[in-house]
Amino acid sequence: MKSKTKPAKAPQRADAQRNLEMLLKAALAVFAKSGVDAPVRDIAQKAGVGVGTVYRHFPQRSDLIVAVFRQEVDACADAAAELAAKYPPAEALSRWMQRFTQFVAAKRGLATALHSGDPAYEPLPVYYDAKLRPAMAMLLKRAVDAGEIREGVAPGDLLSAAVSLCRTPYDASPDHTQRMLALLIDGLRYGAGKPA
Amino acid sequence: MKSKTKPAKAPQRADAQRNLEMLLKAALAVFAKSGVDAPVRDIAQKAGVGVGTVYRHFPQRSDLIVAVFRQEVDACADAAAELAAKYPPAEALSRWMQRFTQFVAAKRGLATALHSGDPAYEPLPVYYDAKLRPAMAMLLKRAVDAGEIREGVAPGDLLSAAVSLCRTPYDASPDHTQRMLALLIDGLRYGAGKPA
DNA sequence: TGCATAAGCGGAACGGTATTCCGTTTGTAC
């Protein structure tokens, strides 16, 4: 008789739950350092578990990659609410877009895997859009309602623009994207409070 | 009897030359059936040779992929001249663009490899453009000069448009691309013979 | 034609990877 409050998804035993978290953390770090082609053994070692444990939690290698991606998307989406609670609307939007570019930069390594044609990755773009577009929309609406930025800008467009800015030229300085993004936000501030 | 006409590139022995051709043909077929990740052993078997023979001709797996890609590009480019000799200018252009979409569809499997970041594939896009753009330009010029289609259309733009049309929506019928392409060509015919 | 020779060949062997399997350990309910 277990209490019904826990979703059935969660593993039963406490150590299993702990290992799952360790694995996701380790995979994130290893993927960032060695790319998504890093051996499963490396991730298992970093997490302090055997490869068998990896494969019980993630039957296929791609399942682990998907889980890491979703975790990153979730973290980025959650950051929107936190920033909205902590800063004035326009600044929250600005800070979140900086945060979003970090996500895109981290996703860079995963991008080739996502485009590999493996059906395992097919639902990921949908997940990405379903989570991040509403986050962006919420921040945008608050800033517009507060009269801090102009109205008439679509959330999806802003997301795409931010992604584009992450494609920096060959030898741009590390904070190039940050500066371009700041410029973009200032552009939004221009003409604030006026009707479309 | 052409003695000196062969470039020094060609392998010395007749059987080596034959095996090279068999390998390219086999690789094309296997890649089409099983994707570019197909095992080298499969290709060797299909060609009726041992893996050692594959690796003498193509030291790296990627070299074989590159060779197949170039062969396809060359075949597509050569088709332009053949069609130009056989059909009236506008029809030659139309047929070649159909032919080109077949190439793009076949390249689909290779596309992921090309975008994998492996430096071995870096020169391929340049090769692609150097071969296919002039082919398109030649067909286009003949059709314009004959007054069969309008002028002022850039060869590169038409190539890109054809590629875009190959990105069919999820469940398009198989000949969707063909029909869209025909529409595009008819558009070119509109206003033919008039100055820009 | 027959021979010498090196170009070319086949496939076993090697190193490295994902994935599976199973004996052992350990968290948890009673």
Add this chain to the structure above:
DNA sequence: GTACAAACGGAATACCGTTCCGCTTATGCA
């Protein structure tokens, strides 16, 4: 404390790219 199933670790398995080397054979020459 005990029983037992869940979970674990890592050796074993299966495959893949690439290398290596003894064997085969096309070719130039007498």
